[in-house]
Amino acid sequence: MGALIAALWGCAAADAGPDALTVFARASLDLRGVRPSADEAASLLSDPASLDARLDTLPDDPRFGWNLALQLAPVWQTRADESDAFNRLAAVENRASFLASIGEEPLRLVAWIADHDLPWTEVVRADWTVVDPTLADAWPVDYPTGATGWQQVPYVDGRPAAGVLATSGLWWRYTSTYGNANRGRANAVSRILLCNDYLERPVPFDPALDLTDEAAVGEAVQSNPSCVACHAAVDPMGAHLWGFYAEFTDVTGEVARYHPEREDHWRAFGTPPGYFGVPADMANPGALGLSVAQDPRFIQCAVRRTWGALVQREPQASDARALLVHREAMLAGGVTLRALVRSVLRDPAYRALDGDAGAWRLMAADTWASAVEDLTGWRFAVAEGDVMREDRFGVRSLAGYVRSSGIVPRGPSPTQVEVHERWAQQAARHAARHDADAPEDAFLLRDVPVAEEPDEDALRSQIVALHLRVLSQVVAPDAPEVDEELQLWRAIVARTAGDTVEAWAVLIEYLLRDPAFVVY
């Protein structure tokens, strides 16, 4: 009977207004970085059956591409500005901004593909990249005069058409020593785009091998069975990437540029470029991108990565059927991310609610910042730039940014809570003061005169509206939580000698710090 009730409850979720709103809010946060507007929420509540149609519109939003890229960022791991790359920035004015932009370049390319409905194959076949003016100053690109923001531009240093595999941003993040011969880079390509991580393989190392003996290691990777198992595939992939090898790693331009004259450095290691046993077309420096695009694992991996980022768990064997459905949807939709995402949004695993496994997820740091900004108009920035863009001057990691896997932890860290508290405090005051000064353009307090004490009905009505807007939550005007918040509001007014603006600020902060805001 319990199972039957649970099943019926889950079934009702698609039709019940509050649950439809929960699912829509989740998708809105994932794909737009914001909670649903008051109008969207009201409209959905009046017509819960329109959920599917409304979800289908989200990938058309201009914020879709970048927010999807942010969901995938922990897989790409390019936003890693704490690396030794800082030493290369001697000739750059705003180093924090430059580092942040470098890490974002591959993700911006992904976002551009998503936003422009281009085939996913462009990620390894595009003859363009996406840069902002900061990168345009340092990268060999043709950035349009007078343009601003992130723009699609060509590299002008003769690098091959290979999408992210030909971006300086990716190879700035994934460096290689000469001796490593781009093997680490090859594994990054394999891990990100093929879901094939050699570092996760159980490798029985030969204890007799002296790892400090360079010649012995060089011999072993070609003949020792323990080593060959991986190196037979990794080394030929790495041999493709010598054009992006930086000799002087402390020189900005050296790392920023493509070096075709180094393409044949593989000869020093004896392993020519190839792809899982297939020799490469030596005349084509973009051959690796083509090989990846042709690999059946490439599309499967895109589905797996996107599903994992949105559902917030690693796919299990029992998810195989669902992944296949999404793969087919992606192919039928022109191999686009929009088609793939629309399919995932219909997956029961994505729509899981209370009682379902993995129902709730913790808001990622970037989503936190954009959602709060959308609600309050407040964004935390310092002289070096947006503190959520990087770690050296920012608080991204402290705020809970996850860089090492695609899955956001289920529980917040103490520092994350602390950042959220301070952030909410500032944002709430900004919103309350703004709404008091400009009621015609209010962010949140649209139902009351902010600087006056309204009657109780108006107060309750405003609190109900705040729940809907801030928490995507439906509450009745006489609900217990509304009673409590009304008491809180009045207590603050009493304590501050009638400062209603402060009382609203406290109430907004209270809601932003509610676990229901960060768990969605």
Place this chain on the structure above:
Amino acid sequence: MLSVLAVLACHAAPDAGPEPVATPWHYEEDPSAVVPLSGTELAGAPDAIMATLTGIDPHDVYDAWTEIGDAFDAECPVRGDHNGQPLFEGDCTAASGAAFYGYQLVNRIFGFWVEFPGIDGFQHEYSWMTGNSRAELADGRVVTFGGDALWSSRQDGDGYEARTLYLYGNFAWERPTEAPAWMDARLEVELHLEAADLPDGTRAVAWNGGVTGLSGVVTAFRMEDLALRDARVDDVVSPACTLEPTGALSFLGRDGRWYAVVFDEICDGCTRVTGAGVEQTVCADWSPVLGWGDSPWER
């Protein structure tokens, strides 16, 4: 059973419906999208490479540094010393409004006698700069320096003269008046030249490295011991030939494909160029590799 029915009735996809079948994944590109270089383009490639090679003068880098020096003052960039060599460091802005970022080592010495075991001789010029810097002047001039620029010419007492060029990195010079073409084009340079003039008046030259970022038919080229000699330098090298180099030369065409220039045993300047499914005999004037006065760029 009821619960199963309820679930099936609830969500249409992806748990419901017929078992999906995986569509095979095929990705092909239209090979005609890549148009190999034409015969005329292939024939012109060596000349383009020679013109680029001999147009890159390290003195342009030193000149740029000298020119921007006027805009700086005693405080900016900060002067220091690194192993006895002048060091300039930023980040700072001079009174003129010129901003300097990064670091720069500059060491230029002219006309001195060197005494080292086996290489005693008169050093005409030793110019070496290394660093990673950017200078932005108030009038809009910008010099970007990243890498090494070394030019050295030395003569011993027996009439033997040796020259070394080591230019490695990227160097740009933006100015209202015309900048040297290779710096204006922001070419990525990785050149190593060793040249020897022998007492009998003959010369041997070997180039290594390459140049990237060219516009035109050839977008990049690389050399490995690209050598011309008009004398038997020692017992090891091949017979003298002033018409056709030895070594390896390859270039990246505007079609994104590599082409190899295959030098043969016949000293006639004619070679085979292969790549992207084409092969063609190309005869070229290779004399710029060797036939220069005091330096390849003939200043």
